[in-house]
Amino acid sequence: MGEIEVNSINKSYFTKLAVSDLSFSVNKNEIFGLIGPNGAGKTTTIRMIMDIIKPDSGEIKIFGEKISEKTKNKLGYLPEERGLYKRLTVMESMIYLASLKGIDNTMAEKRGTELLKKIGMPDTRNKKIQELSKGMGQLIQFVITIINDPNLIILDEPFSGLDPVNTELLKNLIIDLKNQGKTVILSIHQMSQVEELCDRILMIDGGESVLYGNLKDIKTKYRDNSIILTYKGDLGQVPGIKEVKEKDGYAQLFLEQNIVPEQILKTLIDKKITINSFEIAEPTLNEIFLKVAKKKP
Amino acid sequence: MNKSLLIFKHELISTIRRPGFIILTLALPIIALVGMRIIHSTSKSTQQATSITKIGYVDQIGEFSKFTKEGSVTFIPYKTVSEATKSLVNGDIEEYIVIPQNYITTGKIESFAINVGTRVSSTSQEEITKFLSVNLLIGKVPPIIIERVETPPNISSTTLTSTGAVSQTQYNIQNIIVPSIFSILMALALIFSSTYVLQGLGEEKENRLMEVLLSSVTPNQLITGKVLGIGLSGLIQVVVWVAIIPILLHMASSQFGGIFSTITIPAHFWVFGIIYFILGYLLFAVLSASIAAITSTVREAQGASAIFGIFAIAPYWFYSLLLLFPNSIIWKIFTIFPFSSPVLVMLRFGVSAVPLWQIATSIGVLILSIIIGILLSAKLLRIYLLMYGQRPTISEIIKNIKTQ
Structure with missing residues (x-):
């Protein structure tokens, strides 16, 4: 059983259907990407998982049970719309928000101090939130999200508003969490980041699941049966190839139906072509995203 | 917790x-304390300023000589307005009043003082009213009636319920x-x-x-x-x-x-x-x-x-x-x-x-x-x-x- 089990949830806002018959599960110790175009229903899904809003129908289980106060204490959530008490200091904010997750003040202060050191901001502990820059505030919010040492962390657009240095820092912190055995759900727009970080993904569009599964399997599924080849010599006519696109330094060979790459490789060797590299072309997630999003009426 | x-x-x-x-x-x-303090100080200074002890009067009727001391105030008679004015200027009296011949029918008298602000004190008005009332009544009605005229009634009201019983809240x-x-x-x-x-x-x-x-x-x-x-x-x-x-x-x-x-x-x-x-x-x-x-x-x-x-x-x-x-x-x-x-x-x-x-x-x-x-x-x-x-x-x- 997964850390999260979502079964046939539906949610409407007044007359607008936000999520429709959505089912998926998130496994322990994976980074799970929740992707989709704007207004696809990602944030609504996350809010239902966090019990901030209730689904109209369907069921959500976290750690095998319905969400309760006890369960909430084991979760960390960084919402897309986020903020902190501007007049409180960093440490006061940490202690108060950690206390709402069942962490006592001493433990919260200890964890908070450690995490501030980890993100290189130990000097900010007594600074008021309103004195921090936007990026600094965002990192503090991330720290507060994990101050209760949660087993499951949900991050909704965690990189938005961060500069490249802090983006890299946050990426490493997320990978660290995975290495510590935690489960992470990431909702992000940047497909390159999804590819870099996620093990499995769920793409939602119009409130429905349109892509779901292991990232490698999805990429395999969306291959266009082509080969990326860097070579020396004259290709000429190669049986089984329907089209050749010469690009800067390499060629993309599109295979005819029922032709496998091994057959092409054999033909090229027979033709005495010098092969520097031969790889099966894989679509980027961005290409898949655009392809799938376009298919939706 | x-x-x-x-x-x-x-x-x-x-x-x-x-x-x-x-x-x-x-x-x-x-604000309330400061306000109360200001009222207190202002009224104290007003009281000091209006602690009138001598009021002159010019009696043009000739009825107001029997009763000339009311509380701490002494009423001093003057024959003419100019005499009263001279005493006022000299500081012998704080103010003076003129009781005209038609006072009984009109109820009007005139008051004169150097500083107008002090003339309108409620204390001197009260003393003047008593001085006039008592002089008009003395010898004509029993003293107890004069005393009642001098002291206003003390009204004690009782609220009854719709059944006629005395209400708990008065x-x-x-x-x-x-x-x-x-x-x-x-x-x-x-x-x-x-x-x-x-x-x-x-x-x-x-x-x-x-x-x-x-x-x-x-x-x-x-x-x-x-x-x-x-x-x-x-x-x-x-x-x-x-x-x-x-x-x-x-x-x-x-x-x-x-x-x-x-x-x-x-x-x-x-x-x-x-x-x-x-x-x-x-x-x-x-x-x-x-x-x-x-x-x-x-x-x-x-x-x-x-x-x-x-x-x-x-x-x-x-x-x-x-x-x-x-x-x-x-x-x-x-x-x-x-x-x-x-x-x-x-x-x-x-x-x-x-x-x-x-x-x-x-x-x-x-x-x-x-x-x-x-x-x-x-x-x-x-x-x-x-x-x-x-x-x-x-x-x-x-x-x-x-x-x-």
């Missing part, structure tokens, strides 16, 4: 640390002072405290903190903790204000002839005062929470909540009518109407007896309204608190409550 209790503690500390709260809590007593000026002061403070505290709830929730919505909080607590825990925490801060504010009342009454008492020293506050007033404050506050607070849930900004929320604040103040607009017609059915209706009952019941305690059934009904309605308010605000919080920058219409709100 219970999460509502954590929010309660956080809200209490945050509210009483707000500069606005500290200033408001201290400003009201300070109307007199002393009885309405404390309820009036207390209900003013209550109205202010209700408005200020519910404003803090409004600001608290509104800021969390504006600062985008709401979703972070709701990922750890339920809307009910959030509202309960907030309302109670800020409510206690409001109660602290009222306690500070009420604590200053005895000092103000003591100062006022010396100012207004000891009238306030006769004031006694009945036990039932305190008991119901506390009950109505707590219930009134809770109602206004949950209402504020609902408004904060619907509106996008603190400013917008304050505008909407002002409408309900009017209900707390409204009983004062009709206070004179309450004094004139204390048993009107209007007061019965507004005693039961939850938004006006806390302040109105306090005011009614000072004017007439409030039947127990009306008190019981109004408390019942208040409790019911609070329960409905909490459920409603928690529901609105779920529906609207995560919607930013959208202002729903009333019909949309009703529709959404029904459908969600």
Whole structure:
């Protein structure tokens, strides 16, 4: 059983259907990407998982049970719309928000101090939130999200508003969490980041699941049966190839139906072509995203 | 620790640390004390300036020589106006009056003084009136009649119930002072405290903190903790204000002839005062929470909540009518109407007896309204608190409550 089990949830806002018959599960110790175009229903899904809003129908289980106060204490959530008490200091904010997750003040202060050191901001502990820059505030919010040492962390657009240095820092912190055995759900727009970080993904569009599964399997599924080849010599006519696109330094060979790459490789060797590299072309997630999003009426 | 209790503690500390709260809590007593001090000093200096001992008079009738000393004031006769003026200029007398020949028919006399401000003191007017009345009556009516004319009647009124029995609450000026002061403070505290709830929730919505909080607590825990925490801060504010009342009454008492020293506050007033404050506050607070849930900004929320604040103040607009017609059915209706009952019941305690059934009904309605308010605000919080920058219409709100 997964850390999260979502079964046939539906949610409407007044007359607008936000999520429709959505089912998926998130496994322990994976980074799970929740992707989709704007207004696809990602944030609504996350809010239902966090019990901030209730689904109209369907069921959500976290750690095998319905969400309760006890369960909430084991979760960390960084919402897309986020903020902190501007007049409180960093440490006061940490202690108060950690206390709402069942962490006592001493433990919260200890964890908070450690995490501030980890993100290189130990000097900010007594600074008021309103004195921090936007990026600094965002990192503090991330720290507060994990101050209760949660087993499951949900991050909704965690990189938005961060500069490249802090983006890299946050990426490493997320990978660290995975290495510590935690489960992470990431909702992000940047497909390159999804590819870099996620093990499995769920793409939602119009409130429905349109892509779901292991990232490698999805990429395999969306291959266009082509080969990326860097070579020396004259290709000429190669049986089984329907089209050749010469690009800067390499060629993309599109295979005819029922032709496998091994057959092409054999033909090229027979033709005495010098092969520097031969790889099966894989679509980027961005290409898949655009392809799938376009298919939706 | 219970999460509502954590929010309660956080809200209490945050509210009483707000500069606005500290200033408001201290400003009201300070302004009242300073105001009382100014009145006290001004009246003292006026009294000193008007401690008139010698008043001249020019009697053009020839009837006013038998009685020339009234209290500490001696009346000195002058034959002509010029003689009186000369003495006034020399400082032999503080002022003088001219009693014209037609005084009996017109009642008019003229008064002259160097400094006009001192001439109009109520003390000298009182002495002059007595001087004129006694001189006209002396030798014509028995001394006891003159004494009665000199001393005005002491009216003691008794309020009866509709059955003719003596009412438990007797109307007199002393009885309405404390309820009036207390209900003013209550109205202010209700408005200020519910404003803090409004600001608290509104800021969390504006600062985008709401979703972070709701990922750890339920809307009910959030509202309960907030309302109670800020409510206690409001109660602290009222306690500070009420604590200053005895000092103000003591100062006022010396100012207004000891009238306030006769004031006694009945036990039932305190008991119901506390009950109505707590219930009134809770109602206004949950209402504020609902408004904060619907509106996008603190400013917008304050505008909407002002409408309900009017209900707390409204009983004062009709206070004179309450004094004139204390048993009107209007007061019965507004005693039961939850938004006006806390302040109105306090005011009614000072004017007439409030039947127990009306008190019981109004408390019942208040409790019911609070329960409905909490459920409603928690529901609105779920529906609207995560919607930013959208202002729903009333019909949309009703529709959404029904459908969600």
